[in-house]
Amino acid sequence: MEIHYDPQLVEETVFQELARRERLEDLDLVRRFRSESDAIYDSHGVGQREREFDRLHQTFFRLLGLDFSVRAILTEFAGIEDKIATVLIGKAFTERDEVAELSLDCRNVGVKIRPRRFLDRPVLLRQMRHELMHVSDMLAEEFAYTYEGSLQVSSPMEESIVRDRYGLIWDIHVDGRLARQGKDTVLGRDGRAREFGAVYAKIPAPQREAIFANLWQAESLTHHDILGMAHDVREVLARAGDALDDTAHEKILLSGSPCPLCRFPTYTWTEDLREQLPKDTLKLIQEDYPGWEPEEAACERCLEAYAVHAQQ
Ligand SMILES: [Zn+2]
Ligand SMILES: [Zn+2]
Structure with a gap:
């Protein structure tokens, strides 16, 4: 070499x-x-x-x-x-x-x-x-890295969110293993936990800490694991283990969670729909999705589509 x-x-x-x-x-x-x-x-x-x-x-x-x-x-x-x-x-x-x-x-x-x-x-x-x-x-064969020239996302903003999260989770995995080997690295547990907390601020602290501990202690995440978490926050939440039970049903509007209507990962949520949404639009959505309540929120695309529909 x-x-x-x-x-x-x-x-x-x-x-x-x-x-x-x-x-x-x-x-x-x-x-x-x-x-x-x-x-x-x-x-x-x-x-x-x-x-x-x-x-x-x-x-x-x-x-x-x-x-x-x-x-x-x-x-x-x-x-x-x-x-x-x-x-x-x-x-x-x-x-x-x-x-x-x-x-x-x-x-x-x-x-x-x-x-x-x-x-x-x-x-x-x-x-x-x-x-x-x-x-x-x-x-490393186990890591199964593949170069992702373009990600399966719908906008440059989503792409940069996914890439940033990928980098964050991979950094945690890198520094966690180095720390366990007793080697000095660029950022220790507390520093990485702060970075993680800033990006996943909407996850309640007990769950967030459990997820971070799981990632920090992981010995062998793969490229696929990390990319999955970067794309879909449900895969991040799944790492909370027992800590998730408390708030499993609590709605956490994280960017990247699926829209309850169309199921696409959603990066911009419109909240307070109970107040914000015109009654006729609300009615149209509930005709299509009988169990849906405005507190569950929806993505911008769905709301636009129903707003247009309501005017017809
Ligand atoms: Zn790095
Ligand atoms: Zn939607």
């Missing part, structure tokens, strides 16, 4: 690390870099300089120990070392860009990291470990 670093990432990281050492008056490598850099100016023409500088930056990237973290973390993932031909480390511009990806043929891994991460080794180690755990899942 080969590890390649993007030259721009290498250059920026080397300069930032040299500047840091200069501030600490740790000058050995700073002086050596300057003299080797001057030598390139003196002995190469403009055309050749760029290649020589790239080589100089690569050399100092190693001398400064900046290649340590990636190599160290890769040794924790035997599955990746065996299956992957190349790991390409690229430059991320924002925190959101800092992700790992697997090529479609599953032979190459790309990881993007911001240059300044390299200056803080414990942080970089945690970040790399978390990202490579995602990659390791993607490569």
Whole structure:
């Protein structure tokens, strides 16, 4: 397995690390870099300089120990070392860009990291470990990862909700296992529980905590399990186990729950229908769905259709 670093990432990281050492008056490598850099100016023409500088930056990237973290973390993932031909480390511009990806043929891994991460080794180690755990899942047969180019959803908003939830649940699964292995990761139990609570705020606390505990402790969720939960909140609620009994019949209007009329996952609920809905529309719905009460709510599409129908 080969590890390649993007030259721009290498250059920026080397300069930032040299500047840091200069501030600490740790000058050995700073002086050596300057003299080797001057030598390139003196002995190469403009055309050749760029290649020589790239080589100089690569050399100092190693001398400064900046290649340590990636190599160290890769040794924790035997599955990746065996299956992957190349790991390409690229430059991320924002925190959101800092992700790992697997090529479609599953032979190459790309990881993007911001240059300044390299200056803080414990942080970089945690970040790399978390990202490579995602990659390791993607490569594991049991996880059964498939690339989902397009999801079965009806709007870009639903798509982004499903993708965000998928990411959230997968992150919980990644960090839960790492924590049990006694390894440092990007966010611990409390931090992930807060993220989960923010997204599933409408689930009452006792059930939400039971669901979170179930996900955090899970040893082997699959791609299919996680995607199912991301699409359908009933699959999330099913993980509450015994805690669900108390409020099993309580109506929880979560985005992604099925509309009681058309059964499609619903992302925008119209509430207070008892007050909001014209009487003739209400009557039409109850003719079609005799057991339905306005407190159960309905999706926008159904309400529009019945509103149109009522005017005819
Ligand atoms: Zn993650
Ligand atoms: Zn509906």
